[in-house]
Amino acid sequence: MKIAIYYGTETGNAEMLAEDIATELEDAHETSVADLAETAPEALKAAELNVIVCSSYDDGDFPASAKPFVEKLNDESPDLSGVRFAVFGLGDSEYEATYGFGSMKLADLLVACGATTLGERIVHDAAGDDLPEDLALPWLAGILETA
Amino acid sequence: MSAKIAIVGGGPSGCYTAQALLKRAPDLEVDVIDALPVPYGLVRYGVAADHQGTKGVARQFARLFTRQKAQFFGNLRVGEDVSLDELRAAYDAVVLATGLSADRPLGMPGEDLPGVIGAGALTRALYEHPDATDLPHLGATPVVIGTGNVAIDVLRLLAKTPAELHGSDLGAGPSDWLAAQGIERITVIGRSPAAAARFSPVMVKELGELSRAEIQVRHPAPEAEDALNLAAAASSGPLPIEFRFETRPLALEATESGLRLTVETPEGEDRIDASSVISAIGFTCDGRLDRAGLLAEAEAGAASRLYAAGWFRGGPTGAIPQCREEGQALAARILEEISPDPARPGRGLFAGRAGVVDFDHWQQIDAQELAAAPEDRCRRKFARREDLLRPALSQDE
Known part of the structure; x- marks a missing residue:
């Protein structure tokens, strides 16, 4: 199965995780990695598994590189029915009230455009002890089993 | 292209610039030079002790040295341990990212x-x-x-x-x-x-x-x-x-x-x-480098082979995301302008120099600091320069 990995990042941490995921999967799958900043919503394909890594920034905002993509979702409400996606969030629980909001809001927007969620969105906590890939890789393996 | 680039200052600006350079041109020889024996600048010593999530970018910077093949030359203060002129003679480009301390x-x-x-x-x-x-x-x-x-x-x-x-x-x-x-x-x-x-x-x-x-x-x-x-x-x-x-x-x-x-x-x-x-x-600048003069030279054009980044270039505003954005733009510009001269020795300049520490040294310090953390802390920093210089140090312990 072709797995298309996208990232929305502010400081590069989501980009690094997207690359780690691609590296992990590339032996068994055809993978691609792209910045959401350079992605149109229509590029998400029904035939692929779309994996999105997205952080939050500032007061639960979208990270800078996700903003143009989000604007297009908002302004153009593209029809994404048939598109399947899984979202992995990066957050910081020091900012409890808006923890993981970037990834949550992005997932909600995609669903509002008709796309379907695969698996449960989880959020890595930058203030915690785990490494993001140690959460993300088993999470994605679980999703791949059912996809 | 195997051009040789020295980045002076291992904080967020220097590291993001190095990252962007090596992402675009993996064969570059990129050396990150820091006056301190440890890397990451304000990520370690300026981002607040209770904002550990913000310090998470250090994982990206570590990969510069562990995967992207940048080299770290710590405990090497430009202007004291090595002159800026020596550096400029030895490298195809020099990036000043020393911050404003x-x-x-x-x-x-x-x-x-x-x-x-x-x-x-x-x-x-x-x-x-x-x-x-x-x-x-x-x-x-x-x-x-x-x-x-x-x-x-x-x-x-x-x-x-x-x-x-x-x-x-x-x-x-x-x-x-x-x-x-x-x-x-x-x-x-x-x-x-x-x-x-x-x-x-x-x-x-x-x-x-x-x-x-x-x-x-x-x-x-x-x-x-x-x-x-x-x-x-x-x-x-x-x-x-x-x-x-x-x-x-x-x-x-x-x-x-x-x-x-x-x-x-x-x-x-x-x-x-x-x-x-x-x-x-x-x-503001601590005066160790002639900031105004160097910025004028850096702005004068590619012939100076001198570049400035981060707070040293633009003044004391902007946080970590701006360092990344500017680092990417600067890397693109350097790669456009650089003309490598194989005769320049690059990191050969430091061969045999006493007191310089590398990234392995930092990894030992890092592991020891993490291992020594008390229960309610995530790390116990070595505070004294002699302790930051000691390892290779307690391998025997």
């Missing part, structure tokens, strides 16, 4: 009185920078001048209870110092109106959530939704933190019990008694 002076009578300390000097001491001065005695009623994010970091640390510092990497010495200060009231002075203050709203929100804080605002922003107004409404602890906007500091004088600050306010001149004054009005 000196506190901008208050520029008023009494600015040098005992009891006046810069926020940069104070945070270096709190975060156990090896060149830091001793932590000062702040007394019961410190005044903070400035309303940027550095001022808010200082306020937050001063206001936190020991429990609120769990999970941080604040050292034992600074933690004991904080607990012993006995601060009863903090006054924060800002020249601008509240709505124009430089702090980020999310930082103020965080301040308002502290158990001890009681935020008060003189001359508040008119909007009820203003972050500081919300924080003032939400906070009700025993420690008043009063923000006084539209208040211009004029002079400091010594009194029997401490300091007295004269300020100009919309209601006329006022005097504020302070047990100590923390200036947090920005940073």
